[in-house]
Amino acid sequence: MYKQLAGLLIVITLMVTFSTTVSAEDPSVNDCMEEGANCEKLDTQDKNTENESTVLNDQEEEGSLIIELIKMFFALVLVLGLIYLLLKFLSKRNKLFNQVRALENLGGVSLGQNKSVQIVRVGNRFYLVGVGENVELLEEITDQEVIDDLVNKNTTTHAKQGTGLSGIFQKESQHDGNNKQDFNKLFSSELNKLKAKRSHLLQQRKDKEDSHE
Numbered sequence: 001m002y003k004q005l006a007g008l009l010i011v012i013t014l015m016v017t018f019s020t021t022v023s024a025e026d027p028s029v030n031d032c033m034e035e036g037a038n039c040e041k042l043d044t045q046d047k048n049t050e051n052e053s054t055v056l057n058d059q060e061e062e063g064s065l066i067i068e069l070i071k072m073f074f075a076l077v078l079v080l081g082l083i084y085l086l087l088k089f090l091s092k093r094n095k096l097f098n099q100v101r102a103l104e105n106l107g108g109v110s111l112g113q114n115k116s117v118q119i120v121r122v123g124n125r126f127y128l129v130g131v132g133e134n135v136e137l138l139e140e141i142t143d144q145e146v147i148d149d150l151v152n153k154n155t156t157t158h159a160k161q162g163t164g165l166s167g168i169f170q171k172e173s174q175h176d177g178n179n180k181q182d183f184n185k186l187f188s189s190e191l192n193k194l195k196a197k198r199s200h201l202l203q204q205r206k207d208k209e210d211s212h213e
Contacts, residue, residue, distance in 0.1 A: 065201055072194050106150055119150065126150060 108118035108131070115132040119141070126141040141147060 065205055068201055069198065072198055076194060106153075121150075 104121045106119040106121055106126075108116045110116045115130075117138070118129045118131055120127050120129050126147055128138040128141060130136045130138050141150075
């Protein structure tokens with residue numbers, strides 16, 4: 001008899017405990033719609049989930065913006081480096097061109113095997129040079145009539161040929177100038193595109209921050 005009563009009490013206790021546990025569980029969506037259960041806790045969980053999702057999205061957008069800014073920075077550094085190398089190359093070409101203009105062989109006469117006499121212009125001075133096993137300075141030409149005659153003949157020769165070494169370097173210099181102008185235009189265009197893209201990204205971020213507020 002006592003055993004039956006004890007067993008009945010245990011069963012009743014388990015049933016009460018189970019029903020309490022079930023009632024203490026959070027209501028589901030069906031409970032909210034069908035039975036009208038208390039949904040405040042469920043609404044709070046949904047709001048928390050939505051807020052967490054919004055925070056994650058903001059973090060991802062911020063990370064992508066930083067990556068875009070880093071890419072634009074390295075692109076700008078690369079373009080500036082290319083401009084620096086181009087200017088350095090043009091500077092070397094100009095120095096070589098000036099050296100060619102300052103030093104010129106006006107011609108000579110062969111005196112035998114591997115021997116000749118050459119007239120060399122260095123700046124505004126003219127020298128008579130002997131070339132053989134070694135190079136020797138014979139004398140400096142100081143007679144103004146001879147100098148004028150050499151200059152006139154040299155000018156006439158270049159005018160007729162039009163493809164002498166000086167003419168070639170002048171054409172190359174003009175070509176380099178045109179290439180430099182085209183490169184500057186291209187660089188300005190790319191730089192403006194980078195600035196516009198950066199402004200667009202910053203404006204998008206600002207608009208999203210304002211909408212969240």
